[in-house]
Every structure is written in C-alpha cells, then in structure tokens.
Amino acid sequence: MAHPSQLGFQDAASPVMEELLHFHDHALMIVFLISTLVLYIIVAMVTTKLTNMFLLDSQEIEIIWTILPAIILILIALPSLRILYLMDEINNPHLTVKAIGHQWYWSYEYTDYQEIAFDSYMVPTQDLAPGQFRLLEVDHRMVVPTEAPVRVLVTAEDVLHSWAVPSLGVKMDAVPGRLNQTAFIASRPGVFYGQCSEICGAKHSFMPIVVEAVPLKYFQDWSTLMLEDA
Amino acid sequence: MSMSGESEDADKKGFKLFGILDVQNVPCARESLLFGAGSALAAGLLHFLTTSRVRRSYDVGFAGFFVTTLGSWFYCRINNAKLRVQERVIQQGLRNKVVYQGTSLDPTQTGPTQMGPTQPQPPKDF
Numbered sequence: 114m115a116h117p118s119q120l121g122f123q124d125a126a127s128p129v130m131e132e133l134l135h136f137h138d139h140a141l142m143i144v145f146l147i148s149t150l151v152l153y154i155i156v157a158m159v160t161t162k163l164t165n166m167f168l169l170d171s172q173e174i175e176i177i178w179t180i181l182p183a184i185i186l187i188l189i190a191l192p193s194l195r196i197l198y199l200m201d202e203i204n205n206p207h208l209t210v211k212a213i214g215h216q217w218y219w220s221y222e223y224t225d226y227q228e229i230a231f232d233s234y235m236v237p238t239q240d241l242a243p244g245q246f247r248l249l250e251v252d253h254r255m256v257v258p259t260e261a262p263v264r265v266l267v268t269a270e271d272v273l274h275s276w277a278v279p280s281l282g283v284k285m286d287a288v289p290g291r292l293n294q295t296a297f298i299a300s301r302p303g304v305f306y307g308q309c310s311e312i313c314g315a316k317h318s319f320m321p322i323v324v325e326a327v328p329l330k331y332f333q334d335w336s337t338l339m340l341e342d343a
Numbered sequence: 344m345s346m347s348g349e350s351e352d353a354d355k356k357g358f359k360l361f362g363i364l365d366v367q368n369v370p371c372a373r374e375s376l377l378f379g380a381g382s383a384l385a386a387g388l389l390h391f392l393t394t395s396r397v398r399r400s401y402d403v404g405f406a407g408f409f410v411t412t413l414g415s416w417f418y419c420r421i422n423n424a425k426l427r428v429q430e431r432v433i434q435q436g437l438r439n440k441v442v443y444q445g446t447s448l449d450p451t452q453t454g455p456t457q458m459g460p461t462q463p464q465p466p467k468d469f
Contacts, residue, residue, distance in 0.1 A: 121365065135370075135420075135424070138369045138370070138372070141364055141369075142364065142412075145364045146409060146412060146413060150405075153405050157398075157401075157402070161398075188417075260438075
C-alpha cells in the first residue's frame with residue numbers, strides 16, 4: 114500500500130508491474146539526462162560573453178537536434194511497446210473473478226466451479242481494529258491464489274467505476290452494460306490495496322479494493338469456507 | 344512494501360537526484376552516474392590540459408558525462424534484463440522440478456521411464 118508523502122510507485126506484486134517499474138526507471142534516467150543537458154545549456158547561454166548578430170543558420174546543429182531526439186524517442190518507445198504487447202498476451206487464466214462496481218461498494222463472484230459471491234464494503238473508520246488502514250480496509254477481501262494467472266471481468270451495476278490495484282499493475286474501467294477483461298499474476302503472497310478510480314458519486318473515495326493473495330492450499334480452504342457459509 | 348515500518352523507510356530512503364531519480368534503489372543508476380561523473384572529470388581535465396580552453400573543457404566534460412552515463416546505463420540495464428529473464432527461467436524450472444519429480448517428465452531422471460496410470464498430465468500452459 115502507499116505510505117504518507119509517497120511520490121513513487123508501490124512495490125510490484127506482479128511480473129507486469131515489475132516490468133513497468135523497470136521501464137519507469139529507464140524513462141526517468143533519460144528525462145534526468147535531458148534535464149541536465151538543458152540546465153547546462155541555460156547556464157552556458159547566460160554566462161557566455163560571445164555574441165553574434167549575424168547568425169542565420171547552421172546545418173550541423175540542426176541535424177544534431179533532429180537526429181538525437183529521434184534516437185532518444187526510439188530508445189524510449191521500444192521497451193514501451195514491448196510492455197504494451199506483454200500486457201495483452203493471452204495467459205490461460207486458472208481462475209476467473211467478476212468484479213462488479215456498485216454505489217458504493219464492490220461485489221465479487223467466483224463462478225468457475227461453484228457459485229461464490231459476496232459484497233466488499235469499506236470498514237468504517239470507527240470500526241477499524243488496531244493496525245488496520247483507514248479508508249482502505251474492507252469486510253470481505255478478494256482472495257486469489259499466488260503464482261496463478263487470474264482473469265478479472267469488470268463491470269458496473271449503476272454508474273462508471275474503475276477497479277484498480279497499483280501493486281498488481283491493473284486498472285480497468287467498470288462500465289454498466291459492458292464487460293471489461295484484465296488479468297494479473299500475484300507473484301507473492303500478500304494483501305494489496307486499491308481504490309475506485311472513476312468518480313462515481315458521494316462515496317467514490319470510500320469503496321476500496323483489497324486483493325489477498327494466498328498459496329493455493331489456503332485459497333482452497335477459503336473457498337470451501339465461503340461455500341459453507343453461503 | 345512498508346506498512347508502518349518507519350525503520351525500513353529510513354534504510355531504503357535513498358538520495359534523489361533533482362528530487363526525482365532515486366540513485367540508491369534504482370538498479371544501475373548509481374554505477375552509471377559514477378561512471379559518468381568520472382569520465383566527465385577525466386575528459387574535461389584532459390581537454391583543458393591539452394588546449395587550456397576553460398569553457399570548451401566544460402563542454403567536453405559535460406558531453407563525456409552525457410555519453411558515458413547513457414552508454415553505461417543502457418549496457419547495465421540490458422545485462423540486468425537478461426539476468427531477470429534467466430532468473431524467471433530458473434524459477435520456472437525449479438517449480439517444474441518439484442511438480443514433475445519422480446514422474447516421466449522429470450528432467451533429472453536418467454533411467455527408463457515408467458508410464459503408469461498415476462502419472463500426472465502436464466498443465467497445458469507449460
């Protein structure tokens with residue numbers, strides 16, 4: 114989850130997010146170098162005593178500042194396109210979960226084998242247990258197995274919502290009447306937090322998403338328990 | 344992922360160049376910048392010693408910094424990416440080893456394979 118005054122990304126919990134973090138570092142280094150270059154040129158221009166009132170053109174520098182940015186853009190675009198296509202790969206999901214947005218809660222349905230369906234409401238601040246996170250905890254988490262490709266079908270019952278979990282590198286709009294698909298693999302066990310990412314009314318900020326990734330055995334125990342409770 | 348671990352933040356809080364580039368925690372960043380700074384110093388000094396032109400030496404030094412940092416960054420990141428791919432292949436192999444141990448699909452088995460009704464079928468996505 115995010116910590117106060119955080120500027121950067123959260124730690125990655127899926128292979129796609131790891132790749133996105135690496136790409137971000139790559140793009141940031143290029144941005145940093147361009148910034149230093151511009152800063153250096155500004156200082157050099159401001160402090161020079163040279164003047165030339167008759168400068169009309171210069172083919173050499175025109176070529177340099179056309180070719181160099183093109184090369185830099187290609188160096189940024191290649192890994193970017195690689196990740197773009199990586200995110201769209203067919204990955205034979207082991208599990209399909211439907212995430213349905215409502216005003217103002219999420220509901221989840223696991224219908225691969227038997228019907229498991231439950232609502233996921235935010236835990237109000239006054240009901241939080243010690244150690245729990247304000248505006249992020251829910252009463253029923255979405256539980257998934259680790260190291261297994263999971264397909265999430267996202268839709269909404271009323272208005273636009275968006276199902277987002279930054280650690281897993283997923284965000285998908287929940288549109289009424291439309292089924293959007295996204296997928297992720299939780300690389301490690303843990304609890305991953307997200308929040309609704311499309312304005313949806315008064316309590317838009319109070320419908321968080323919590324994904325709990327557990328080893329398969331515990332996922333089986335959890336699903337057995339959910340079926341018994343149903 | 345730091346939840347309430349203030350000490351973790353203190354340990355991992357790196358120096359951010361220009362407030363954006365976390366030099367300590369980004370792989371290859373520290374090495375690239377150090378190489379760049381070193382070559383900037385060397386190139387600028389060498390140019391000054393040979394030509395005694397101060398401003399041009401600064402320009403040469405900066406150009407050395409730019410090119411060396413960019414070059415070492417790409418070189419390090421490409422090797423880093425190859426290592427990550429190898430790491431994933433090894434992890435996958437270890438997982439397969441555990442799953443297939445004792446079956447006909449065990450890559451370490453050298454004897455004649457024994458097919459039986461209890462042999463597990465490999466998942467289709469492997």
